[in-house]
Amino acid sequence: MPLKRTPPSTPTIKVMDTDTPVPTPTTSESEITFPFLRQNLHHCTSEPTLARKTSTSARKRKHADCDDDKLSLFMAELKDMIKEQNNRLDKVCSTVEDMRASFEFLAEKYEVMLNRINTLESDRLADAKYIKSLESKLESSERSARASCLEIRNIPKQPTENKVSLLDTFVKTAQVLKVHVERHEVKDIFRVKSKDLQSTTVIVDLTSCLLKEKIIKSFRSFNKGSSKLSTEHINIKGDTRRIFVSENLTASMKRLFFLSRELAKSINFKFCWTSHGKIFMRKKENSPLLQIYSEADINKVREDNK
Structure with missing residues (x-):
């Protein structure tokens, strides 16, 4: 709030005689009239405020210079x-580009x-x-070639054996079976190679499938007797x-016939035989006749009789 200043009152000067000296005042008028003014001046904040502002500005300039350096x-x-x-990014981009080119290649x-x-799979x-x-064609051809052939197993080999003596042995075997065989009805007779030289299989090639x-x-x-x-x-x-007499089967049919006989034993089938180069199975008399063409048929019969 602004200080209201009241003008000092004019002191009353008394007229004295000239012979009477005027006393000289010892105290200044201002001191008498405005004693409070000096006191207020001592408590004024102008001078300290200016000093603080100057020092603050200097410090700010110093801090500003330090901040600029940092x-x-x-x-x-x-x-x-x-x-x-940026250099690393350029290297990464170059590497990525090389990788992209490699991937495309x-x-x-x-x-x-x-x-x-x-193409190879299709071929x-x-x-x-x-x-x-x-x-299949080769198998069919071999079956046709063996259609009139017989196998006779377990006939011991004689020291002086030849085709003539072997033919005589076959004719005697046929006579025991009550089948008359003329010598000219045998196209060929021979033994196949085997590890057991004393009882190798004898192959008889006849002129007629009916005779076989x-x-x-x-x-x-x-x-059966x-x-x-x-x-x-x-x-x-x-x-x-x-002595065993049977058809002369191909290698694949021999394996299939062996597997069929093993299956017949395991599932209690009573009959398993070959006829005209084909394999047949029957569980018992008057049961349905099953023909085996491949190993898939053997697996099917096994699954059906579990």
């Missing part, structure tokens, strides 16, 4: 960091290889189909051995 240093470091990061090679693999399937057809079937049928009927066909029936000296 800011310049920080900016220089920041520029260096940005430059280094690999993708092209992959497409080429994939097309080649698909393989076609070749496999063609090979299977050739195997007749001998096999007679052999099965003979074995009181005795089984053996070396004793054809007057071969030495230990008595059973």
Whole structure:
């Protein structure tokens, strides 16, 4: 609130005689009139405030100079960091570009290889189909060639054996089975190679499939009697051995017939035999007749009789 100043009152001067001296005042008028003014001046804040403002400005200038140096240093470091990061980013971009080019190259090679693999797979399937057809034709051809052949097993080999003596042995065996065989009805007779040289299999190639079937049928009927066909029936000296007569099957059919017989034993099938180069199974008399063409048929029969 502004200080109201009241003008001092004019002192009353008394007129005195000239002979009377005027007393000289010892105290200044201002001191008398405004004693409070000096006191207020002593308590005025103008001078200290100016001093504080001056020192504050100096300190601010010093701080400003220090901050400018730090800011310049920080900016220089920041520029260096940005430059280094840009260099690294350029290297990363270059590496990524190289990788992209490599991936594109690999993708092209992959497409080429994939097309080649698909072509090879298609060719393989076609070749496999063609090979299977050739195997089927070869198997059919072998069956036709063996259609009139017989296998006779467990006939001991004689020291002076030849085709003539072997033919005589076969004729004696047919006579025991009550089948008349003329010598000219045998196209060829020989032994196949085997580890057991004393009882290798004898192959008889006949001129007629009917004659072959007749001998096999007679052999099965003979074995149903009181005795089984053996070396004793054809007057071969030495230990008595059973003689087996069967069709001359191909290698694949022999394996399939072996698997079929093993299956028949495991699932209690009573009959398993071959006829005209084909394999048949029957669980019991008057049961449905099952023909085995491949191993898939064996697996099917096994699954159906679990």
